[in-house]
Amino acid sequence: MPATDRPATLARCVAAIGAAADPPEEVVVVDEAAARGPAAARNEGAARATGDLLVFVDADVVPHRDAFQRIRATFERDPGLTAVFGSYDDAPADPGVVSGFRNLLHHHVHHAGAGPAETFWAGLGAVRRDAFLAAGGFDADRYRFPAIEDVELGDRLAAGGARIELDPAVRGTHLKAWTLAGMVRTDFVARGIPWVELLLAGGRHSTALNLGWRHRASAAAALACLLGIAGRRPRRAAAAAIALVALNRGFYALLLRERGPAQALAGVGLHVVHHATAVAAVPVGVARHITRPR
Secondary structure (H helix, E strand, O other), rough: OOEEOOOOHHHHHHHHHHOOOOOOOOOOOOEHHHOOOOOHHHHHHHHHOOEEEEEEEOOEEEEEEOHHHHHHHHHHOHHHOOOOEEEOOOOOOOHHHHHHHHHHHHHHHHHOEEEEOOOOOEEEEEHHHHHHHOOOOOOOOOOOOOOOOHHHHHHHHOOOOOOOEEEEEEEEEEEEOOOOHHHHHHHHHHHHHHHHHHHHOOOOOOOOHHHHHHHHHHHHHHHHHHHHHHOOOHHHHHHHHHHHHHHHHHHHHHHHHHHHHHHHHHHHHHHHHHHHHHHHHHHHHHHHHOOOOO
């Protein structure tokens, strides 16, 4: 567990791990700042651990009581499996509009993408220790700040023939309180740009999770909506918004069910911002890939 404890969530998460059914044999918490980033902190924790399975948990994720039972059962059932990761639950701790949107979006995407995966998630995910060490762990030199270091690890493992499973029944409650500025910054700097660089560096065209055709079509609809608004073409903007809702009706139904009509409506606007930020990251990611020293 890479920890900063700002805000103070670490004690609650560690307590949940200790109270879990069939808990881990050992819990290793590494100071993220002292280790110079979450990737390095996870690598240090893995080096200290002695078990055959490494389970990574973020310091703001409270694992459900049965999470570790499910992880053990998955590996016992499938000896050839390299890694498994789960999902946020549908009851995020923070009541804010942005927090509800962001956490439920993650929940929806992971549930829709259940099954074989070509990526990894370190918020609540497990990997066989020997495979992790053979792959070199997280790329701590490239990712010195929170980014897509877990996605990159999963991509590397999958490229080497590893089998990874997304099991949304392995759940945790996310404690993070999102702000709009924080969401935009994360989508642009921590996820969008490095994800574009990763795709270009690997020369692969992934359709995993939020890179699938539905998400790409949603990004196009969000961009068309903004262009319609900017160009004072309300009909085009409305048509694009309708297309966005149609493409994501399952997600908006989840927002409506869990957060009510007001937050579901706000979720459409936040979804437009989310996709538009990802689109804006593409040219920057391409430019960084081109200019990065080989």
